[in-house]
Amino acid sequence: MKYDFDQPVNRLNTASLKWDGAYVFLGEQAKGALPMWVADMDFRSPQEVIDELKKRVEHGIFGYPMCTQSYYDAVIGWMKRRFNWTIKQENIHYAPGIIPALNYLVQVFTEEGDCIAIQSPVYYPFTNSIVNNNRRVVLNCLKFEDGRYTMDYEDLEQKLSTNKVKLLILCSPHNPVGRVWSKEELTKLGEICFKHGVLVVSDEIHADLTLKGVRNTAFASISEEFAQNAIVCTAASKTFNLAGLQTANIIIPNKELGLKYNNYMKKLHLLKPNIFGQMATEVAYNYGAEWLEQLKDYLQGNLEYLTSYIDSNINKIKVIKPEGTYLVWLDCRELNMKGEELKAFMLQNAKVALDDGYLFGPGGEYFTRMNIGCNRKTLKEALMRIEWAVNHYRR
Ligand SMILES: Cc1ncc(COP(=O)(O)O)c(C=O)c1O
Known part of the structure; x- marks a missing residue:
């Protein structure tokens, strides 16, 4: 079966921490921010998993x-x-x-x-x-x-x-x-x-x-x-x-x-x-092995897209090329912002919710983490927002 990871799936109002929780947990400033933070993906699980769970739900007893x-x-x-x-x-x-x-x-x-x-x-x-x-x-x-x-x-x-x-x-x-x-x-x-x-x-x-x-x-x-x-x-x-x-x-x-x-x-x-x-x-x-291989190809494509976009358009941010995970560590030292200031910049100016580097402890202060477990359209939108903010704002 061929999976279409480009297919958008609306996650709003599904009790999703990533999509519904940004506003709740990151505050007013996260209003309208694209959620590229919490580490889950915007993709549906393998069809075999969904079918099996449906069968179990239909059984109707949850003892x-x-x-x-x-x-x-x-x-x-x-x-x-x-x-x-x-x-x-x-x-x-x-x-x-x-x-x-x-x-x-x-x-x-x-x-x-x-x-x-x-x-x-x-x-x-x-x-x-x-x-x-x-x-x-x-x-x-x-x-x-x-x-x-x-x-x-x-x-x-x-x-x-x-x-x-x-x-x-x-x-x-x-x-x-x-x-x-x-x-x-x-x-x-x-x-x-x-x-x-x-x-x-x-x-x-x-x-x-x-x-x-x-x-x-x-x-x-x-x-x-x-x-x-x-x-x-x-x-x-x-x-x-x-x-x-x-x-x-x-x-x-x-x-x-x-x-x-x-x-x-x-x-x-x-x-x-x-x-x-x-x-x-x-x-x-x-x-799920076949689904996973297709997912990994898609994530590889996302990573290549992100790397090429940032290298060509946002030269103040450097991509730390991952060998695994769908999380990308971005070196923002040339933006000359760290900690809360970098967080506020990404949330308020770029309107993108990321995981702030300083949370990860010493060595993370000038970095941020982007979750690329999303469809390419969402990724493109996030990158465009960051590019626009980097080019238009000076804090
Ligand atoms: C390294 C690592 N461990 C654990 C977790 C979360 O695990 P769980 O949801 O099973 O508590 C995450 C989630 O991002 C993670 O990145």
């Missing part, structure tokens, strides 16, 4: 669900086919989302006052999961040279050895900088963490969304040693646009760690999946 054998088989099959990663059913644990899971993991595997490392600039709920649980953030900032981000291993080694860090939350692929870490990069990081007894929580929610010629490596697939020292957070939610169905799979190959997580989830009575989330994930993993 307590349980995880089925066919669900586990679908998750195991996907990980094997996509990443050559072998996982066992008993190592798959439910969570109602990856951010809730990060919070549980922080609570289970660290104590108040403990240090947790993150690689800034990084998806800001990572910081919240540490600070809101009264733990301490240790920043291992990414290096930024010649328009490319890499990990700073020397700094990591130094920080891990001096701060008694318990946990490192890895973003792989990385939101917002778009890096898909190579096996060599992950190996180096994993070895340092292993040496210092630091547990790695690897958030791989964007793993399926790699761009042309790039393949993601599942952190725990690198070696048994890594697998035993890792908790991998996965979901079909970004890949197939299912975030509202609140379903994630936390893969914990180490039996003892898995037991600890499970006990905690039992205490919270968070054991039952969402029936729609479970069904959608199963069908997407079993039948």
Whole structure:
């Protein structure tokens, strides 16, 4: 089946955080702004998923669900086919989302006052999961040279050895900088963490969304040693646009760690999946591969369009070319605006709602993040608005 990602779908008045929430959460100044922020896409999910959910709705009974054998088989099959990663059913644990899971993991595997490392600039709920649980953030900032981000291993080694860090939350692929870490990069990081007894929580929610010629490596697939020292957070939610169905799979190959997580989830009575989330994930993993390939081609086209538009028309903004995700990190240093000022400029003058770089922590102040998981027409409109504002306004 050929999917038409150009087809506009009206998301207004659908309780969409991205489309209906800008005004609510970003305030008056977001009125009329084109939503290129919250990380979901403006595309309908694969038809197979929609058909299966319709059938379930027609059944009309929405009683307590349980995880089925066919669900586990679908998750195991996907990980094997996509990443050559072998996982066992008993190592798959439910969570109602990856951010809730990060919070549980922080609570289970660290104590108040403990240090947790993150690689800034990084998806800001990572910081919240540490600070809101009264733990301490240790920043291992990414290096930024010649328009490319890499990990700073020397700094990591130094920080891990001096701060008694318990946990490192890895973003792989990385939101917002778009890096898909190579096996060599992950190996180096994993070895340092292993040496210092630091547990790695690897958030791989964007793993399926790699761009042309790039393949993601599942952190725990690198070696048994890594697998035993890792908790991998996965979901079909970004890949197939299912975030509202609140379903994630936390893969914990180490039996003892898995037991600890499970006990905690039992205490919270968070054991039952969402029936729609479970069904959608199963069908997407079993039948969604073709849709995903077409989606990735479309996103590649969006990225090429954006890059060429900005290079030709908005020379004060530089595109940090992503290798994965549908999120593009834009270097706005030449606009000479940062933080709240850059935010206000994009919202009020350009009338585009973006994710402000400063939210992602140190290194993000002069940047902004654009979500290109939309049809080309919306993308063109957003770029035209930004170009117009850059050329007409001087704050
Ligand atoms: C790296 C990363 N992790 C987690 C999430 C959100 O996960 P969930 O909706 O499952 O809580 C996002 C959403 O943008 C993300 O980019």
